[in-house]
Amino acid sequence: MKHKPHSKNLANELLGFLLDLKKNKDEIVLLSPDEVCHPSVISAGITHQNIIGVAAGLALEGKYPIILTNTAFTPSMNYAQIKHSICQNDLPITILAYGEPKDLAILRNLPLTLISPASIKETEQFIVSTITSKTPSYILIPEEIKPISNETRPGKAAIIRTGEDVTIITTGPLAHTVLLTADKLSRQEIRCEVIYSPTVHPIDKHLIVSSVHKTRCMVVAERTEGLGLFVAEVLCEHSPAPLERAFGTPDDNEIIRAVRHALLRKSENICTTVPEIHGHAPLQSDLHFNLHNGGVIRSVPGLHQAMLEMNQEIFNHHVNENKNDFATWVKEAVKDELLASKLFALKTKTGMTATLATWLQR
Amino acid sequence: MDTLRLAIVKVIAAHGGNLATNLGAADILSTLYSTAKLGKKGNDRVFVSNEELLPAVHCALAYIGYFSKRELHTNFTQTVKKEMIGIDIKMPPLGQTLSIAAGCALAAKMDRNDKTIYCLIGDGEHNIGQIWEALLFASKHHLTNLIVIIDRNGIQHSGHTETIMPLEPLRTKYESLGWNVIEVDGHNAQHIKEALVDAKKAKRPTTIIAHTTPGKGVSFAENKTTYIDSKLTANETQTALEELSE
Numbered sequence: 001m002k003h004k005p006h007s008k009n010l011a012n013e014l015l016g017f018l019l020d021l022k023k024n025k026d027e028i029v030l031l032s033p034d035e036v037c038h039p040s041v042i043s044a045g046i047t048h049q050n051i052i053g054v055a056a057g058l059a060l061e062g063k064y065p066i067i068l069t070n071t072a073f074t075p076s077m078n079y080a081q082i083k084h085s086i087c088q089n090d091l092p093i094t095i096l097a098y099g100e101p102k103d104l105a106i107l108r109n110l111p112l113t114l115i116s117p118a119s120i121k122e123t124e125q126f127i128v129s130t131i132t133s134k135t136p137s138y139i140l141i142p143e144e145i146k147p148i149s150n151e152t153r154p155g156k157a158a159i160i161r162t163g164e165d166v167t168i169i170t171t172g173p174l175a176h177t178v179l180l181t182a183d184k185l186s187r188q189e190i191r192c193e194v195i196y197s198p199t200v201h202p203i204d205k206h207l208i209v210s211s212v213h214k215t216r217c218m219v220v221a222e223r224t225e226g227l228g229l230f231v232a233e234v235l236c237e238h239s240p241a242p243l244e245r246a247f248g249t250p251d252d253n254e255i256i257r258a259v260r261h262a263l264l265r266k267s268e269n270i271c272t273t274v275p276e277i278h279g280h281a282p283l284q285s286d287l288h289f290n291l292h293n294g295g296v297i298r299s300v301p302g303l304h305q306a307m308l309e310m311n312q313e314i315f316n317h318h319v320n321e322n323k324n325d326f327a328t329w330v331k332e333a334v335k336d337e338l339l340a341s342k343l344f345a346l347k348t349k350t351g352m353t354a355t356l357a358t359w360l361q362r
Numbered sequence: 363m364d365t366l367r368l369a370i371v372k373v374i375a376a377h378g379g380n381l382a383t384n385l386g387a388a389d390i391l392s393t394l395y396s397t398a399k400l401g402k403k404g405n406d407r408v409f410v411s412n413e414e415l416l417p418a419v420h421c422a423l424a425y426i427g428y429f430s431k432r433e434l435h436t437n438f439t440q441t442v443k444k445e446m447i448g449i450d451i452k453m454p455p456l457g458q459t460l461s462i463a464a465g466c467a468l469a470a471k472m473d474r475n476d477k478t479i480y481c482l483i484g485d486g487e488h489n490i491g492q493i494w495e496a497l498l499f500a501s502k503h504h505l506t507n508l509i510v511i512i513d514r515n516g517i518q519h520s521g522h523t524e525t526i527m528p529l530e531p532l533r534t535k536y537e538s539l540g541w542n543v544i545e546v547d548g549h550n551a552q553h554i555k556e557a558l559v560d561a562k563k564a565k566r567p568t569t570i571i572a573h574t575t576p577g578k579g580v581s582f583a584e585n586k587t588t589y590i591d592s593k594l595t596a597n598e599t600q601t602a603l604e605e606l607s608e
Contacts, residue, residue, distance in 0.1 A: 029469075029472070042468070042503075044499055045495075045498065045499070045502070047492075047495035047496075047498065047499060049457075049458075049461070049491070049492040049495060050461040050464070050492055050495035050496045050498075050499050051461075052461070053454075053458050053459075053460070053461020053462045053464070053465060053492070053496065054461050054462075054464050054465035054468065054496075054499060055465060056451075056461070056462045056465055057461070057462040057463060057464060057465020057466040057467070057468065057469065058465045058466070058468060058469045059465075060407075060450060060451065060462070060465070060466055060469075061465070061466050061469030061470065061473070062469070063469050063472075065465075080454075080455065080458070081454075081458055081461075081492070084452075084454030084455060084458055085451075085454050085458050085461070085462055088451075088452045088454065089451050089452055
């Protein structure tokens, strides 16, 4: 599902709301660098650097400036102004940018709240909350109308679907695609937990860590570089786990590919670490078992762990009326005739898992 | 005896700094700070775009009594203190301050108050595009409460302004953008003061082109671009202090 291109109308769609807001809050000043034309919006012409300074001056005088601008220019053209004129002086200002989402990553070192809501409704709520908290913020205007979540506190994320196998974190309207993809994957017995994080910075560390603690792997779906970098930081620092990214305008297939890669890396992690714990050395590489989904099993304890993680589809590929790949591998590569004969007699995942567990406890 | 410049030389000798520009802008700054209604006197704002002018800003504020001259030497630091009278922001890099001043002037217009916003900018700073964006903006929004003072010292970091990026005819450029222009001798406090008074009466935003001599008052530094960022030797400091004490 590709996203519709943005249009200027999106900024105009917010205009009615902003004008109402201004009626109730005198200090609000609306500014635009030749993007929105309205008598109540101060036109600064195409002066993208100047407009940031003007907003800083207005804020110094107690105003609350809201700039309606375009991602083509902001922040790539006025990063220095945002950094020095605004952030260095802790001035409250909200930048609303419509257009193709980009360049979020260059703002990541600034004390600026970065928000990518999934709908106009959510955008409106975020505008209210950032104004109330006087937080300098940069908000990407989304092209979707349908809201995803009621969680519109800056810095908070929400679990919008629970699952055990993999966490997918996403931001902005892409959340709609991610939810549909998670439905698809559930039919293949992959249970996705979906975190919707409209705030890209500062990120909800606690929620991410607690989810990854459960699923032990993470997929980031995002339209522009930003969220993935913050998530990577959190994982490295607090809860190392495989991280895969679906990037740009990812469709469901790309997200599914990222999920499969993440699951694969998770199973590899397990297979390489477990044998050391149990004292069963992994086999040399030419004797490894290659799973249909790309996973690699290196030892009997690894097989046991892989069996726990494996979905039915993969299991059926390897164990069916015609063959029992796992039993054959144990016989030929591991050279444990007894265990192999036990496995040859079994046709279910549960049965094999239990047999392997008993064998490991011996 | 030129007490303001003596103080500037002492600060720069101790902490380092741009001798040429600081000595050149000293009279503009002392006149500006004594004219603007700051602190208890009113809510005017003075913006100085060039962080390198911090020694002169500190000395000028001490000179006109905003803080004691003893504090000047004990408290001087190259980092800007936002809470200091006359310094409202952490100074951004060159080119950004005029837009901030324009924003303040716009807010004052909206609130219909009588604040005057002063902004001292450099001549070399006019190389930067954002300056011209701000000039167009101020003109369009009739920011008559914005007074720009240009320290027209003719030098910038790597040489003379007219060699590096010619600005002349600067006056014509401003006028064509809809600005009121007054030219003064930037070392004549009385003329600067009069220009500041006239500027407030103008029907357009005003710029005061203040012609200054970089390194003013110290013979070896006058009109020399080499004293922009070189460290003073002990001998140079001694000579400068002697000349300014005469």
